Amino acid sequence: MRSSLSSVRQLSSAFQGVKESARYVPRRALLYVPASSEKMLAKVPSIHADSVVIELEDGVAIAAKDTARKNAAAALDKLAGQPRKAFEIGVRVNSVSSGMMEDDLRVLARAQNLPDAFMIPKVDSPEDLAYIFDTFKKEYTPSRVTDTKTRMVMWIESARALLDMPRIVSTALNLHKSTGFFKLDAVVFGSDDYCADIGATRTSEGLENLYARQRFVACCKAFQVQAIDSVYIDLKDEEGLRKYSEQGRNWGFTGKQTIHPSQVPIVQSSFLPSTERIEWARELAEAYGEHQKEGKGAFSFRGQMIDRPLLLQAMNIIQLDEAVKEAGKQ
Numbered sequence: 001m002r003s004s005l006s007s008v009r010q011l012s013s014a015f016q017g018v019k020e021s022a023r024y025v026p027r028r029a030l031l032y033v034p035a036s037s038e039k040m041l042a043k044v045p046s047i048h049a050d051s052v053v054i055e056l057e058d059g060v061a062i063a064a065k066d067t068a069r070k071n072a073a074a075a076l077d078k079l080a081g082q083p084r085k086a087f088e089i090g091v092r093v094n095s096v097s098s099g100m101m102e103d104d105l106r107v108l109a110r111a112q113n114l115p116d117a118f119m120i121p122k123v124d125s126p127e128d129l130a131y132i133f134d135t136f137k138k139e140y141t142p143s144r145v146t147d148t149k150t151r152m153v154m155w156i157e158s159a160r161a162l163l164d165m166p167r168i169v170s171t172a173l174n175l176h177k178s179t180g181f182f183k184l185d186a187v188v189f190g191s192d193d194y195c196a197d198i199g200a201t202r203t204s205e206g207l208e209n210l211y212a213r214q215r216f217v218a219c220c221k222a223f224q225v226q227a228i229d230s231v232y233i234d235l236k237d238e239e240g241l242r243k244y245s246e247q248g249r250n251w252g253f254t255g256k257q258t259i260h261p262s263q264v265p266i267v268q269s270s271f272l273p274s275t276e277r278i279e280w281a282r283e284l285a286e287a288y289g290e291h292q293k294e295g296k297g298a299f300s301f302r303g304q305m306i307d308r309p310l311l312l313q314a315m316n317i318i319q320l321d322e323a324v325k326e327a328g329k330q
């Protein structure tokens, strides 16, 4: 079967509106690396997670915030242009409500390089996004935070945010369209803070998060952004981690957060599409190309009606598969 990243790119450029998905960043496993630890930061180039989250928020003690900011800014310049295993290196700053975001950005802006993604925890309302945009403009100057390749990844971590998620996500997407501010690409479910917010007790079955995780996925998918599942905090329980990863994948999540390098391969393999699914995607994309040449937008394939949204799903699968193979990550 013909397949390569370039074939997907050709396919993308052939169909209007599909171009955006060609710049797909796989995020099966996000790994937090606390920026207060120079030892852990030094490992970043060799970390095999899809997305490395250089952490300034809850993984860093208040007393270590200043050191962490300086370490993160230095890491951005040191890592630029260096070979690395991850598809993305982002920085998670402190939230609007913490009052520490300005201090974070003031120090990070001293670095010449932006991260691949700015990662914003505890986004609670559309008004938070207005504050975030203003603060980035103030600390970085407007020209450094508009029309860049840098993406935005945000965290939903409270009952209020979960209920208001459609407005929050659409506001973030519209902010990008109207101002060129970082494009929202993925949303992450902060289940620990969410449980604290609603007064739930964490259990091994995780039923206390059932509604939240399902609503969360639906809201992400309604706006075609990636949905990243909860942290699994039992570091030694590999079977439990695999079970929850596979459950998340089956529910529609596109990836999962990890806190230790040992969790990464388990999560990555759980979020890889099956061989049958990859074959389906490749055959569909080829059939779509053939039908486009004949001027047909919708057609039947393996007994299903196929149109552009299914092509987008198929292309995401092909790109994930090919990006992972190229990086030698299987």
Ligand SMILES: CC(C)(COP(=O)(O)OP(=O)(O)OC[C@H]1O[C@@H](n2cnc3c(N)ncnc32)[C@H](O)[C@@H]1OP(=O)(O)O)[C@@H](O)C(=O)NCCC(=O)NCCSC(=O)C[C@](C)(O)C(=O)O
Binding pocket: 031, 032, 033, 034, 039, 040, 041, 043, 055, 058, 059, 060, 121, 157, 189, 190, 191, 192, 193, 194, 231, 257, 259, 260, 261
């Ligand atoms: C749990 C901890 C303390 C155990 O750290 P440790 O050093 O005791 O572990 P270890 O097993 O002894 O480590 C083995 C080796 O791996 C390294 N290592 C270990 N972990 C990492 C890492 N993450 N990144 C890079 N390297 C790492 C470590 O440095 C060591 O290297 P060595 O063999 O050379 O000595 C450590 O893994 C860690 O700090 N993890 C990140 C914790 C964190 O950032 N938490 C905040 C995010 S989760 C969150 O905020 C909630 C959420 C989403 O918002 C919401 O649900 O609400």
Ligand SMILES: [Mg+2]
Binding pocket: 058, 121, 157, 190, 192, 193
């Ligand atoms: Mg949190």
